[in-house]
Amino acid sequence: MDALTPIQQELSFIWWIALGLSFMLYIILDGSDLGAGIFSLFVRDEDERGAIMAAMAGTWDANETWLVVAGGIIFGSFPLVYGSAFHYLMLPLMLTLLSIILRAVALEFRVHSDFSKRFWDWCFGIASLTVTFFAGMGLGGLLQGFPLTAGPVPTYAGGALNFFSLFSLWIGVAAVIAAALAGGIFLRVRFERHTELYHAAQKWVDVMFYLALAAVLITLVWSYFKLPWASAKWTGPHWWAWWLLGAAVVFCAVRMRMASIKQHDMSAMLWLSATIIIMWGGMMATMYPWLVPDTWTIYSGANPSNSLVAFTLAVGGFIPVMIMYNWYQIWVFRGRITKLAAYEHH
Amino acid sequence: MLDSALFLTRLDFAWITTMHILYPPLTIGLSLLLFFSEWRWLRTDDEHWYRLTRFFEKLFILNFGAGVATGVTMEMAFGILFGPFSQAAGPFMGNILGYETITAFMYEAGFIGLMIFGWGKIGKKMHLFATFNVMISSSLSALWILDANSWMQTPTGVYVHNGTFMVNDWFSAILNPDFLRAFPHMWVAALELALFYVAAVCAWYLLKGQHVKMFQRALLYSILAAVIVAPLQIYIGDELGRVVAEDQPAALAAMEGHFNTYNPDGSVNTGWHIVAWPNDAAGKNDWAITIPHVLSLLETHTLDGKVIGLDQFKPADRPPVLIPFYAFRVMVAIGFALFLVALWGAWLAVRGRLSIERIVEQKWFLRTIILSAFLPYLAIWTGWWTREIARQPWVVYGLMTTAEGASKMSVTMAAVWFIGFMIFEIGVWLGTWYFFAKVIRKGPDMESPIVQGGHETLGTVHRAEDDTQPAYVRPTF
Numbered sequence: 001m002d003a004l005t006p007i008q009q010e011l012s013f014i015w016w017i018a019l020g021l022s023f024m025l026y027i028i029l030d031g032s033d034l035g036a037g038i039f040s041l042f043v044r045d046e047d048e049r050g051a052i053m054a055a056m057a058g059t060w061d062a063n064e065t066w067l068v069v070a071g072g073i074i075f076g077s078f079p080l081v082y083g084s085a086f087h088y089l090m091l092p093l094m095l096t097l098l099s100i101i102l103r104a105v106a107l108e109f110r111v112h113s114d115f116s117k118r119f120w121d122w123c124f125g126i127a128s129l130t131v132t133f134f135a136g137m138g139l140g141g142l143l144q145g146f147p148l149t150a151g152p153v154p155t156y157a158g159g160a161l162n163f164f165s166l167f168s169l170w171i172g173v174a175a176v177i178a179a180a181l182a183g184g185i186f187l188r189v190r191f192e193r194h195t196e197l198y199h200a201a202q203k204w205v206d207v208m209f210y211l212a213l214a215a216v217l218i219t220l221v222w223s224y225f226k227l228p229w230a231s232a233k234w235t236g237p238h239w240w241a242w243w244l245l246g247a248a249v250v251f252c253a254v255r256m257r258m259a260s261i262k263q264h265d266m267s268a269m270l271w272l273s274a275t276i277i278i279m280w281g282g283m284m285a286t287m288y289p290w291l292v293p294d295t296w297t298i299y300s301g302a303n304p305s306n307s308l309v310a311f312t313l314a315v316g317g318f319i320p321v322m323i324m325y326n327w328y329q330i331w332v333f334r335g336r337i338t339k340l341a342a343y344e345h346h
Numbered sequence: 347m348l349d350s351a352l353f354l355t356r357l358d359f360a361w362i363t364t365m366h367i368l369y370p371p372l373t374i375g376l377s378l379l380l381f382f383s384e385w386r387w388l389r390t391d392d393e394h395w396y397r398l399t400r401f402f403e404k405l406f407i408l409n410f411g412a413g414v415a416t417g418v419t420m421e422m423a424f425g426i427l428f429g430p431f432s433q434a435a436g437p438f439m440g441n442i443l444g445y446e447t448i449t450a451f452m453y454e455a456g457f458i459g460l461m462i463f464g465w466g467k468i469g470k471k472m473h474l475f476a477t478f479n480v481m482i483s484s485s486l487s488a489l490w491i492l493d494a495n496s497w498m499q500t501p502t503g504v505y506v507h508n509g510t511f512m513v514n515d516w517f518s519a520i521l522n523p524d525f526l527r528a529f530p531h532m533w534v535a536a537l538e539l540a541l542f543y544v545a546a547v548c549a550w551y552l553l554k555g556q557h558v559k560m561f562q563r564a565l566l567y568s569i570l571a572a573v574i575v576a577p578l579q580i581y582i583g584d585e586l587g588r589v590v591a592e593d594q595p596a597a598l599a600a601m602e603g604h605f606n607t608y609n610p611d612g613s614v615n616t617g618w619h620i621v622a623w624p625n626d627a628a629g630k631n632d633w634a635i636t637i638p639h640v641l642s643l644l645e646t647h648t649l650d651g652k653v654i655g656l657d658q659f660k661p662a663d664r665p666p667v668l669i670p671f672y673a674f675r676v677m678v679a680i681g682f683a684l685f686l687v688a689l690w691g692a693w694l695a696v697r698g699r700l701s702i703e704r705i706v707e708q709k710w711f712l713r714t715i716i717l718s719a720f721l722p723y724l725a726i727w728t729g730w731w732t733r734e735i736a737r738q739p740w741v742v743y744g745l746m747t748t749a750e751g752a753s754k755m756s757v758t759m760a761a762v763w764f765i766g767f768m769i770f771e772i773g774v775w776l777g778t779w780y781f782f783a784k785v786i787r788k789g790p791d792m793e794s795p796i797v798q799g800g801h802e803t804l805g806t807v808h809r810a811e812d813d814t815q816p817a818y819v820r821p822t823f
Contacts, residue, residue: 058463061414065455068447071421076444079436079510086425086432087753093422094763101415101770105777108411112781152509155430160759303437318448325456332460332467 011312012302015077016284016291018319022073024280025323026066028182028273033060035183037103037128038176039204040121048197049121051337053107055190058333060107062326064100069322081291081301084156088146091160092138092168096131103127129176136175140168143227145294167226174215178276181208185272188265192336205260205268213253216279229293230286245282249275354760355752359427360734361764364727365771366420369413369778371726374488374533375540376406377481379568384477388470393796394560400465401790402544405782407462412778414455416771421447427763431741431751434510435498438519442494450487454480466797485533492532496525499733500593501742511745523593527586528733534579535729538684539722541568541575546719547786549712552705557790562705565715569691569700576685583681584644590736591645594743595654597736600665601674602641605630607655614652616642621675624667629657663739670736673728680725687718 033056040052056063074082086093106124110117141163148154184205191198224231234242256271289297380399387395421443424432432439460468460476468476503519504511513519548565551557591598599605603622609615618641622634642651656664690711694700699708737743741751755763 058459062455062459065452068418068421069452072444072447075440079440080433082425083429083433087429090426093426097419098766098770100418104411104415105774108408109777109781112784153433322452329459
């Protein structure tokens with residue numbers, strides 16, 4: 001591989017940030033939708049389940065798009081990583097994709113069905129759970145790194161089951177817990193305060209908050225012992241910065257809990273988002289300069305051609321625009337609803 | 347030749363692309379027609395245009411959901427099934443697909459929610475603007491996808507360095523020769539599909555004699571548009587065929603079952619086979635019905651022009667002939683058949699048989715229209731099969747073979763993938779059509795009050811209900 005020019009190095013770094021941003025937006029936005037889907041598995045009333053889907057009717061598809069954007073950025077800026085990492089994660093990605101298919105059609109078809117509403121509700125709930133679980137598992141698999149072949153263009157060397165370990169399994173479980181918390185908080189923002197669903201979501205959030213806290217702690221401790229590149233960084237010369245980061249997470253989490261108790265729903269959602277942003281940023285900072293730990297750095301996996309420049313010029317301006325119209329869309333559909341909100345009012 | 351894992355990998359990819367292309371063309375074409383009908387509604391304030399818009403939007407969103415569901419898979423599938431290809435071609439392909447995601451797909455998702463669920467929540471003009479953006483973004487998405495695929499057919503503007511394709515000329519890579527013809531061909535195909543789809547839905551109601559006034563006009567508009575679009579598509583297709591002849595002689599020879607460049611007596615072989623049974627192993631057609639001179643006329647527009655045959659290529663570099671040969675013929679036949687159907691409609695219209703009073707008597711014409719809605723789907727399928735199989739054994743024409751580009755999967759994994767996606771995507775397809783049928787049976791909603799989103803049309807005069815209300819209310823902006 002030839003070395004990158006300084007400008008390409010900078011651009012690779014910028015695109016790495018953009019990639020992290022897309023994933024983070026996906027986790028925050030679609031995480032709420034997925035969590036609401038997981039919540040719907042425990043809802044007995046058919047109309048309430050329909051209303052949960054109605055709550056995301058106008059926005060789920062744009063929220064999900066951030067995942068596709070992240071995929072586009074990996075392919076465009078880091079093709080070497082895209083071609084090898086996706087090959088390595090073949091199985092969890094396949095299961096994620098099948099779940100995404102099921103979830104999308106359940107959202108579309110339920111409205112028009114008379115007798116099969118129950119079936120689509122199950123599909124929607126189960127698929128929300130499996131999207132979260134397998135995507136989390138894929139992330140866990142990525143954190144472990146994977147072997148590459150030698151040669152001018154190193155590609156993945158190994159079997160389809162290499163990603164599987166207790167650690168990646170656990171990350172999948174942790175993702176489900178985190179999404180469940182986000183989903184509960186999202187539903188409390190979307191529903192009128194006097195509805196039964198609102199109260200159910202409130203109880204749900206109380207439980208999930210402590211589960212999520214435990215999940216984060218377990219993940220941190222496990223990572224410390226399992227991932228040498230992470231522990232080296234956390235105990236390195238800048239150890240105090242990581243403690244500061246931890247303090248910021250604790251602060252945001254406490255504020256979220258307080259807002260949640262006071263029924264300041266929107267503010268709870270924003271504090272949760274802040275918590276996720278700090279943790280995700282912390283994860284990226286821990287990984288730097290690795291894009292896939294011990295496998296690809298940001299610079300070795302970057303697009304070797306001059307095309308990064310072209311990509312940046314052509315697309316860089318679009319990301320803020322996308323954030324703007326995604327925001328506008330969420331704004332248009334901001335009103336609270338009750339279970340009478342049927343998805344078919346379109 | 348048949349390395350089973352490689353074959354399965356190709357089959358996996360063929361399957362997901364084949365099942366995905368069922369949805370986007372309708373999204374692209376229908377968004378255009380929806381914009382037209384909504385625009386007419388705002389201009390004329392005619393309730394029928396509004397009802398039509400709202401009704402076809404229901405079908406549109408069903409189709410769009412299925413398109414998203416199967417399309418997210420596509421983006422990941424390059425890396426999963428063709429990892430080495432994605433790495434090598436990434437500098438170009440990755441960028442182009444990245445453009446597609448960011449400038450088209452995200453853009454479309456952003457406005458589609460407003461278009462479907464925004465009725466009454468945003469102003470009418472803002473809503474029309476949302477529909478307009480859905481139309482533009484879905485066409486943009488076709489543009490980028492076709493660009494990526496065309497580059498695989500005619501990979502200009504790159505050089506190979508250390509096993510990757512480095513782009514040295516963006517303009518020539520993006521505006522590659524195949525793209526300039528292939529994108530219009532696909533875009534017009536999408537429009538043609540949507541026109542026949544809409545016409546078929548209208549025809550179904552007309553056969554039952556429901557909402558005649560509304561659907562008669564919609565049918566007439568679609569058929570008259572098809573009279574222009576169908577021959578245009580045939581013309582663009584011919585142009586594209588000539589590009590293939592120039593840049594991918596092996597692909598063209600496979601499409602035409604053209605094995606021998608010269609006849610045994612040394613003259614140029616100009617025969618065009620109507621039907622044939624190609625025999626790849628022997629390098630000849632076992633039998634064929636052939637018209638002399640036609641092949642040269644088609645590809646070189648001269649009577650005795652030389653068209654390169656498969657005998658000019660090493661056996662290892664020859665594409666399989668059977669599927670491209672027949673898929674190509676099916677596509678062309680459908681192109682002409684749709685043109686004839688459109689002409690029939692135009693002829694009836696000119697003779698006044700399609701007027702509101704008389705259209706319901708044209709039973710056979712209406713039935714034909716309904717049946718011809720399925721033909722564009724088949725034409726799009728066969729067109730893509732022709733394009734992709736005739737490019738074999740290359741994944742990037744002349745630069746990288748499919749075997750080099752495929753991920754090394756175990757047979758088990760490839761089979762698991764295939765079975766999983768087969769079950770799910772057939773399910774999506776059946777579900778989509780089941781609910782299409784359901785929405786169509788339910789019929790358009792003629793009852794609900796027309797939404798008054800945000801703004802009213804200029805200078806609306808409210809009739810005073812009682813004397814306490816002012817008779818004229820100034821419109822607010």
